[in-house]
Amino acid sequence: MPMYQFTGPIGDPPDPIELADDRAAWSEAVIYFGRVLSDIDGNLPGTTDLKLDVREGSRHVATIEIVAKRG
Numbered sequence: 001m002p003m004y005q006f007t008g009p010i011g012d013p014p015d016p017i018e019l020a021d022d023r024a025a026w027s028e029a030v031i032y033f034g035r036v037l038s039d040i041d042g043n044l045p046g047t048t049d050l051k052l053d054v055r056e057g058s059r060h061v062a063t064i065e066i067v068a069k070r071g
Contacts, residue, residue, distance in 0.1 A: 001018045001019060001020055002018070002019065002021070002056045002057075003016040003017065003018050003056065003057070004016060004017055004018075004019050004025040004028070004054055004055065004056050004061065005017075005054070005055050005056075006028075006029060006032055006052055006053070006054055007052070007053050007055070008033075008036070008050065008051060008052040008053065014032065022056070022061050022062070025054050025056065025061055025062065026054070026061075026062050029052055029054045029062060029064055030064065032052065033050075033052050033064050036050070036052075037050075037066075044068055045068075046068070046069070046070035046071065047068070047069055047070070048066070048067070048068040049065070049066075049067050049068075050065065050066045050067075050068075051063060051064070051065045051066075052064045052065075
């Protein structure tokens, strides 16, 4: 099974994880990004750009990005 790596701007990225395919990697990325947002605990700065990239080796698999702008 392929190894997937998640990288983003908040904290240390998790260790590479072995998953069945890109669909499973997408699901794990959504869960991980949800945990990151939960850990922020309502303290999201007024201007924020959060981005999580998923790679399998050198191949880009997916990106999840949230852009927040307040007032």
